[in-house]
Amino acid sequence: MAKAASRNNTSSIQMIQKGLACGFPIMVGYLPIAITYGVLAKQSGMSVSELTLMSVMVFAGASQFMGANMIAVGTGTIEIIIATFVLNFRHFVMSLSFMNRLRGIDLKWKLPLSMGLTDETFAVASLHTKEAKMEKGAWFYTVIILAAYLSWVIGSFIGGMLGEIIPDKLSQSMGIALYAMFIGLLIPSVKKELKVGGIAIIAMLIHALCVQVGMSTGWAIVLGTILGGMSGIVLLRGEET
Amino acid sequence: MILLIIIGMSLVTMLPRMIPAFIVDKLQFRDWVNRWLNAIPYAALGALIFPGIMTVRPDQPHIGLLGGLVAIVLAFLGVNIILVVMAAIATVYVLT
Incomplete structure (x- = not known):
């Protein structure tokens, strides 16, 4: 009995350590962007508690930047909410994919995990699929998401408190951080399996095409993801799924 | 007023994230749907980059x-x- 308990303990501690290691790059990537959001939101007239509350309750970077901007220029409440829905709808598709991977895990874990799904947590978590089948695997995903969440909320608060302290040139250069992280996540998978690079490129082209015909970024990403993912129906045939 | 905006943004962001947690337990997907969903991370990364x-x-x-x-x-x-x-x-x- 005692033996079994200690074995379980070790495995959840191992999962937590593993989750921290995988979540660390997101923390590092989020912090400067969250600070920038805090600075920007403060300038757009939100109080520190409001802009931090937005990070606590929404936890979606791009839409928070957009929301702060729209508040600054005095856009109507309903318009801001609709724009947020459109921009974040991609998370529905991502969540469907992620939750399908987590079938073995209890709803009481899955529900909070789904709430913490962002582009970055989804990308990192869903490139680590074997933990979903391991005992205590839920800890792994929970730690990744908690690390990212805390970094985002604390960074927003710091940005709101500090105001304009980061030189413009540096904060603009930070804009590439998350893109570089996405690349850093994608390339190792492509090295392992060239086909997934094909799926990514098809999704890129669909996104670019949708923008060309005048679609908003939000819908273009949704279509790029859904239709690009469809190429996997053919390309991943015979793969172990 | 800003509080109302934050609550609204939270609802329209969180509900689409949460709904799949409930529906995957109720559904069994065919193989091709699983392959599609398994390709979503790579497609999403592409579309985001x-x-x-x-x-x-x-x-x-x-x-x-x-x-x-x-x-x-x-x-x-x-x-x-x-x-x-x-x-x-x-x-x-x-x-x-």
């Missing part, structure tokens, strides 16, 4: 692309992801 990366400096799209190129090369060489991110930031910083 491009063309958005060109807006890092909206007036100079090549700067984002060059930063991305540096990231691709380093990631391909197996460099740690944190260093990949830092090198891309440095590239954009130097070029602007």
Whole structure:
């Protein structure tokens, strides 16, 4: 009995350590962007508690930047909410994919995990699929998401408190951080399996095409993801799924 | 008023994230649907990277692309992801 308990303990501690290691790059990537959001939101007239509350309750970077901007220029409440829905709808598709991977895990874990799904947590978590089948695997995903969440909320608060302290040139250069992280996540998978690079490129082209015909970024990403993912129906045939 | 905006933004963001947690337990997907869903991470990464990366400096799209190129090369060489991110930031910083 005692033996079994200690074995379980070790495995959840191992999962937590593993989750921290995988979540660390997101923390590092989020912090400067969250600070920038805090600075920007403060300038757009939100109080520190409001802009931090937005990070606590929404936890979606791009839409928070957009929301702060729209508040600054005095856009109507309903318009801001609709724009947020459109921009974040991609998370529905991502969540469907992620939750399908987590079938073995209890709803009481899955529900909070789904709430913490962002582009970055989804990308990192869903490139680590074997933990979903391991005992205590839920800890792994929970730690990744908690690390990212805390970094985002604390960074927003710091940005709101500090105001304009980061030189413009540096904060603009930070804009590439998350893109570089996405690349850093994608390339190792492509090295392992060239086909997934094909799926990514098809999704890129669909996104670019949708923008060309005048679609908003939000819908273009949704279509790029859904239709690009469809190429996997053919390309991943015979793969172990 | 801002509080109302925050609550609204939270609802329309959180509900689409949460709904799949409930529906996957109720459904069994056919193989092709599973393959589709398993391809979503790669498709999402692709759609998130491009063309958005060109807006890092909206007036100079090549700067984002060059930063991305540096990231691709380093990631391909197996460099740690944190260093990949830092090198891309440095590239954009130097070029602007």
